[in-house]
Amino acid sequence: MLPLQLDGVSIAFPNPPGPPRIILRATDLVLPAGAMVGLEGPSGAGKTSLLHALAGLEPVAAGSIRWGGENIAELDGAARAHWRRRHTGLVFQDFHLIEGLSVLDNVLLPVWFDMFRTPRALRDRAKALLVGMGLPMPLPPLAVLSRGERQRVALARAVLRQPPLLLADEPTASLDAEAAGRIGSLLVDMAANSGATLIVASHDPHLLARLPIRLRIAETRLERLA
Amino acid sequence: MNPFPLALAGLRHRRGTALALALLVALGVALGVGVGALERSLRQGAARAADAFPLIVGAPGSPTQLVLTAVYLQPDTVTLVPGGVLTRLAADAQAAWVSPIGFGDRWRDKPVVGVAPEFVTLGGRRALAEGRVFAAENEAVIGTAVPLAMGDQLIPAHGLAHAGADEDDADTHHHGDSPYTVVGRLPPSGTPWDHAILVPIERVWEIHGLGNGHAEGAERIGPPWEAAQGIPAVVVQPRDFPGAYALRARYRDAQSNAVFPAEVLVSLFRLMGDVQAVLSAMAMASAVLVLAAVFLAFSGLVAARSRDFAVLRALGAPWRFVLAAVWLELALVLLGGVAVGLGFGWLGGWMAADALGRHARVAVTVAPGWDEVLLALAVLVAGMLGALLPALVVWRRPPGEALKR
Ligand SMILES: Nc1ncnc2c1ncn2[C@@H]1O[C@H](COP(=O)(O)OP(=O)(O)OP(=O)(O)O)[C@@H](O)[C@H]1O
Numbered sequence: 081m082l083p084l085q086l087d088g089v090s091i092a093f094p095n096p097p098g099p100p101r102i103i104l105r106a107t108d109l110v111l112p113a114g115a116m117v118g119l120e121g122p123s124g125a126g127k128t129s130l131l132h133a134l135a136g137l138e139p140v141a142a143g144s145i146r147w148g149g150e151n152i153a154e155l156d157g158a159a160r161a162h163w164r165r166r167h168t169g170l171v172f173q174d175f176h177l178i179e180g181l182s183v184l185d186n187v188l189l190p191v192w193f194d195m196f197r198t199p200r201a202l203r204d205r206a207k208a209l210l211v212g213m214g215l216p217m218p219l220p221p222l223a224v225l226s227r228g229e230r231q232r233v234a235l236a237r238a239v240l241r242q243p244p245l246l247l248a249d250e251p252t253a254s255l256d257a258e259a260a261g262r263i264g265s266l267l268v269d270m271a272a273n274s275g276a277t278l279i280v281a282s283h284d285p286h287l288l289a290r291l292p293i294r295l296r297i298a299e300t301r302l303e304r305l306a
Numbered sequence: 307m308n309p310f311p312l313a314l315a316g317l318r319h320r321r322g323t324a325l326a327l328a329l330l331v332a333l334g335v336a337l338g339v340g341v342g343a344l345e346r347s348l349r350q351g352a353a354r355a356a357d358a359f360p361l362i363v364g365a366p367g368s369p370t371q372l373v374l375t376a377v378y379l380q381p382d383t384v385t386l387v388p389g390g391v392l393t394r395l396a397a398d399a400q401a402a403w404v405s406p407i408g409f410g411d412r413w414r415d416k417p418v419v420g421v422a423p424e425f426v427t428l429g430g431r432r433a434l435a436e437g438r439v440f441a442a443e444n445e446a447v448i449g450t451a452v453p454l455a456m457g458d459q460l461i462p463a464h465g466l467a468h469a470g471a472d473e474d475d476a477d478t479h480h481h482g483d484s485p486y487t488v489v490g491r492l493p494p495s496g497t498p499w500d501h502a503i504l505v506p507i508e509r510v511w512e513i514h515g516l517g518n519g520h521a522e523g524a525e526r527i528g529p530p531w532e533a534a535q536g537i538p539a540v541v542v543q544p545r546d547f548p549g550a551y552a553l554r555a556r557y558r559d560a561q562s563n564a565v566f567p568a569e570v571l572v573s574l575f576r577l578m579g580d581v582q583a584v585l586s587a588m589a590m591a592s593a594v595l596v597l598a599a600v601f602l603a604f605s606g607l608v609a610a611r612s613r614d615f616a617v618l619r620a621l622g623a624p625w626r627f628v629l630a631a632v633w634l635e636l637a638l639v640l641l642g643g644v645a646v647g648l649g650f651g652w653l654g655g656w657m658a659a660d661a662l663g664r665h666a667r668v669a670v671t672v673a674p675g676w677d678e679v680l681l682a683l684a685v686l687v688a689g690m691l692g693a694l695l696p697a698l699v700v701w702r703r704p705p706g707e708a709l710k711r
Pocket residue numbers: 093094103121122123124125126127128129130707710
């Protein structure tokens with residue numbers, strides 16, 4: 081539900097003793113609210129780096145990143161964390177679930193950032209999400225879940241609080257074709273249902289094919305595919 | 307905000323590491339606490355033992371040996387002080403009461419000690435737990451740990467009695483002629499005297515064939531002793547403070563030596579204090595080493611979870627949540643370790659004190675003291691402040707890096 085506007089965004093990493101290594105050069109981009117975007121490009125091109133910049137996980141070298149008018153590039157770390165908490169849902173290739181927490185608690189984790197007790201409504205919604213994604217009930221321990229099931233838990237965690245912005249970094253890369261197809265559908269459906277803006281970095285042609293807007297990074301340029 | 311589930315998840319997921327760390331902390335704390343508690347209780351136990359002995363007069367020689375003989379009933383090589391000294395002391399105007407301490411026989415492993423009736427009551431200061439003071443040569447007052455009842459009779463075996471002596475290595479002929487009758491029992495003192503059988507000194511002299519210490523034909527118990535014989539030590543209760551010093555000065559000569567047991571013990575404690583300083587330095591050093599090891603392990607723990615923390619931050623956790631989660635996990639390990647260590651320390655100190663006390667027949671009670679609680683708290687606070695460091699390190703690293711790995 082958030083429109084995105086990039087103005088002159090550059091991403092670079094320090095590369096001592098040489099000059100900083102430029103990953104993305106002075107890029108402009110406008111995306112409407114609720115856009116569904118596929119981000120592709122060769123390995124090492126900078127997909128992850130761009131996604132991190134869009135999520136405010138890493139500062140940019142130059143330019144502004146406006147999500148619905150708020151320039152997250154000029155926020156400090158704490159303010160960016162606060163912004164992420166309220167606006168983004170993230171899904172990673174390796175799920176990044178917390179071992180030692182139960183499946184349900186993994187989904188509820190972001191709730192504890194603000195609240196001591198978990199509201200009944202959120203707990204019910206977490207359960208409903210997991211059931212809706214086809215996880216076995218009663219929920220098994222996290223340790224025994226398959227990779228496809230883990231990614232569904234991670235997806236439930238990302239969408240629990242209905243963020244206006246869903247960012248996914250190769251969400252299907254470590255899954256077999258069947259599980260990948262399932263996660264791809266869920267991701268697209270979730271975004272469509274809530275009207276969230278969805279950006280997915282991926283090499284998976286099946287997943288990319290479901291996304292109406294296609295972007296490609298190559299040699300420090302971000303280009304829009306037809 | 308609620309970082310508890312996360313901290314507990316970390317501990318649950320790595321419970322082996324967490325347990326080993328907590329035990330390491332416990333060990334360091336237990337060492338410090340145990341040494342401290344043991345030293346304190348030994349000092350208190352020893353000081354309590356000297357209560358009944360204001361001034362001791364014995365043969366010239368080591369004051370420490372004199373104290374060991376009279377207070378702890380551990381005569382080593384007993385040099386006797388001549389009976390004349392006792393006669394003079396008993397007549398001294400500055401002495402409220404005097405009592406010889408003479409070793410004669412023993413019954414089982416309990417020493418039979420010859421004393422004056424005044425010593426039994428400490429000149430009226432000590433009430434008996436049971437019965438009365440001996441009034442005849444064949445009556446005895448027993449210490450609280452002697453397994454006999456009022457009216458029981460006992461026949462001692464001859465031999466120099468001292469604590470822990472083996473039954474066989476003494477000359478064990480029985481004095482069958484007249485047994486002692488138990489007529490009284492002392493209250494517990496927590497000293498070797500709890501194991502003693504107190505009888506009139508007159509009887510001890512007689513058994514050694516030295517007469518009864520009184521003029522020919524007299525059958526009295528207690529002072530004056532006109533024909534006093536040599537004894538290992540004399541306990542003297544001075545009338546007043548100046549009298550105490552006057553007596554000590556007067557009986558320090560070629561024939562006798564006079565010491566304040568409290569003073570001797572203080573110098574012993576000073577020695578013990580040095581030992582204790584070394585011990586606590588060692589305990590401190592090991593505690594510091596343990597803490598250092600714990601911090602290394604903490605950094606390892608935090609490094610192992612750095613991905614989890616990066617995930618938290620990617621999900622938008624505020625810095626205080628991440629900080630609290632890291633810190634809480636380490637603090638719980640510390641808290642568990644310190645609590646267990648405090649318990650172990652006291653238990654260890656108590657067991658060591660018990661073993662030492664049983665050996666010396668001195669009741670040493672290790673009571674939990676504030677000193678150890680403070681030590682444990684100091685470790686806890688230092689550790690908890692220290693645990694902030696890894697927590698801060700976590701925050702300073704940008705989350706993106708850990709996520710890309
Ligand atoms: N923190 C960093 N410091 C220095 N260099 C970095 C850092 N992060 C990424 N890079 C470099 O930037 C380049 C882009 O990395 P990035 O992970 O964004 O690529 P990617 O397109 O996501 O590749 P892949 O498809 O393999 O995931 C890589 O060459 C990488 O080595």
